[in-house]
Amino acid sequence: MSVEFRPMRSVIYVDVCREEYRHRLQHWLYGHHIQDSISNFGPYVTKYAFYNALPVPPEGERFGTRRMQMTEHYWLVNEMEPEMRNKAIAEHMPMDVLRWQGCVPDTDETPHENLDGDVGRSIGGDNGCPPFVFAHVPISWEEDFKGKGRMVCDGPNYRWQFVIQYPDGVSEEEGERWFHEEIVPYFQARPEVNRFLSSRIYHDVVGCTFHRLVELWFDGPEEWYQAAVEGAKALPKPVWAQQERFPFLKSNFNIVGMFLTDIPTSDNLTQFRGYITMR
Template structure:
């Protein structure tokens, strides 16, 4: 059977959560011991960038914005690896279900041995949100931002950036058009004119992998978490109108982890896997 591969350049964003600090060493061990080499050996020929951005500490009240506490994983793709032609892999990725437990995406049920789990985590990544736990977030977006609202022309000479990247999913029961109207009528004008915001860009999400169905990703830059708090927590109370379909009483008016998820980051990747990974070498 002939295979047809379509050139489809995209960027993907994985928001990696952390159920509790107890699990950070376990998740780090799996990521660096198993996941990076597994990933590079699989998609090296058709993925041009593979990087981790360690999450900054969650700012005050960041929990209600759905803060994911582990990292952002970012890829730049040449093809869509989820098309049928890519289904047959010579080797299966090592991803026990406990990885999803450490991330908080499945119930935190103790297992004495990782291999006692019934399913692989790869299957677990395709579910979530319907088990009461935050969903695994794996979204594909345009390689460049679609809309540039504020801060065009900023350079590295202008200083470091405190990056707030977030995805939103409009609530069930309203149309995407209604949700987008609120975004453009309320969110965009406020942040575009906010003195604490140094950069503001946004894109629609092209593909959601698995059960999640986020609609939009945006990124705003600030001097630091204090400016983020002033702009996003304090001043939104006076300037961003609560929609009729609000799920929560305060901005962002969306259910954290399910309808809004955030990562707080710096400019520099913690690990550029292609150029920096040299194997799992512990230090003592």
């Protein structure tokens, strides 16, 4: 079987569980991971970028907000296909990388072996720790709910990007109905929302269990708070709610996201020149 041409976009949400680890995680990302990644997927990835996370706004913890960075890829093929399994170069991914992110327990008993990269990107969620989020979606947004026609010159955007997974016992059909009948109309009507887009997540690429990727743009964190916290108090609580107030989903397990700016911190394929330190 030949490799199938399948353009996709993916997002990875990287957390840092303690400030003690932020510089260590950044050293691994820029000192090891970028060059390892490009060495492996350079021929079939067209964009590979890092976006630093903005500070968590008030009450943002309830929304599963991660604090390190979002990693974005644009793929030409599905590298998880059997034909792509043999990699000439192994990734440097020590278990500490997952410890720093909170995907495995933060203890000195954490083993120090090097992980297969694909294994490392699927850890968490079934060990009591938050899952590693690696979500693939269509290369273009599937649904455009608000703000079509907005341009770069219309101003900088405070991007709230997140994934949701409907709780156990709630069918995808029921969850989608709640999203489209309750959440979409509410945010469409909020004056603070400048842009609102969403896509369903592919389950057949890396086995991601989340159902939907969502992105809303605001002028800033104060506008986000007015819409997502203050105004959302009026949203009715579904019978399956995992917390009393919107987003009604279990933080870090059923909703995970990040606050971002428009431009990447590093567009790695075009800007990365190596781990060059300053003194």
